[in-house]
Amino acid sequence: EAGVAQSPRYKIIEKRQSVAFWCNPISGHATLYWYQQILGQGPKLLIQFQNNGVVDDSQLPKDRFSAERLKGVDSTLKIQPAKLEDSAVYLCASSSSRLSTSSYEQYFGPGTRLTVT
Amino acid sequence: AQTVTQSQPEMSVQEAETVTLSCTYDTSESDYYLFWYKQPPSRQMILVIRQEAYKQQNATENRFSVNFQKAAKSFSLKISDSQLGDAAMYFCAYRSAFGNGANNLFFGTGTRLTVIP
Numbered sequence: 009e010a011g012v013a014q015s016p017r018y019k020i021i022e023k024r025q026s027v028a029f030w031c032n033p034i035s036g037h038a039t040l041y042w043y044q045q046i047l048g049q050g051p052k053l054l055i056q057f058q059n060n061g062v063v064d065d066s067q068l069p070k071d072r073f074s075a076e077r078l079k080g081v082d083s084t085l086k087i088q089p090a091k092l093e094d095s096a097v098y099l100c101a102s103s104s105s106r107l108s109t110s111s112y113e114q115y116f117g118p119g120t121r122l123t124v125t
Numbered sequence: 126a127q128t129v130t131q132s133q134p135e136m137s138v139q140e141a142e143t144v145t146l147s148c149t150y151d152t153s154e155s156d157y158y159l160f161w162y163k164q165p166p167s168r169q170m171i172l173v174i175r176q177e178a179y180k181q182q183n184a185t186e187n188r189f190s191v192n193f194q195k196a197a198k199s200f201s202l203k204i205s206d207s208q209l210g211d212a213a214m215y216f217c218a219y220r221s222a223f224g225n226g227a228n229n230l231f232f233g234t235g236t237r238l239t240v241i242p
Contacts, residue, residue: 009211019132041229044188048234049234049235050129050216050218050232050233050234050235051170051216051230051232052232053229053230054230064229097168099168099170101170105229113172113175114172114230116169116170116171117169119168119169121168
């Protein structure tokens with residue numbers, strides 16, 4: 009079974025530029041998450057999708073961040089314009105279901121390391 | 126919001142010895158899940174072990190076991206017979222059992238484990 013795929017692995021941009029990250033979840037996984045992991049911290053949820061609908065985007069800085077999951081499969085996360093404090097690793101994860109009375113495991117991709125200069 | 130605290134930024138252990146990583150959390154919920162994730166330098170977050178709050182028995186996965194103290198809101202990870210491959214960042218994470226946030230993981234700040242040959 010293929011894991012969660014992300015690209016690119018690394019990206020360096022200047023502040024005020026835009027950038028986009030791509031994520032392909034595990035086949036059949038309905039739920040997709042984007043996390044931001046700043047150096048020295050644990051990951052923080054930015055947005056959660058169930059199929060192609062948004063479940064939780066309360067922590068997404070909507071003035072500059074946007075995300076979409078067309079057709080309920082792949083997802084893209086965009087930052088426009090980028091700020092220095094956006095330097096972080098952006099992790100994508102997927103799981104099999106949102107409904108939870110059991111612990112549906114989240115599977116993580118390798119992440120994209122973004123450096124904003 | 127739930128908070129997860131890992132008070133040990135760094136730990137080291139001699140190969141083949143045992144080490145315990147600490148984690149405490151704060152919640153008003155009665156049902157939830159707790160996890161330990163391992164993040165090697167490659168950045169791929171891997172689930173090590175999970176614990177359901179309604180279960181009194183501590184979870185065990187091979188050389189990994191937890192000490193879950195619900196009343197004290199404590200969830201420590203014990204690694205026995207430490208191996209060089211255990212060197213990584215370890216994150217404690219919390220997830221509610223119900224509601225819209227049912228799949229949202231709250232992470233601690235991590236503990237960097239070094240294994241000394």
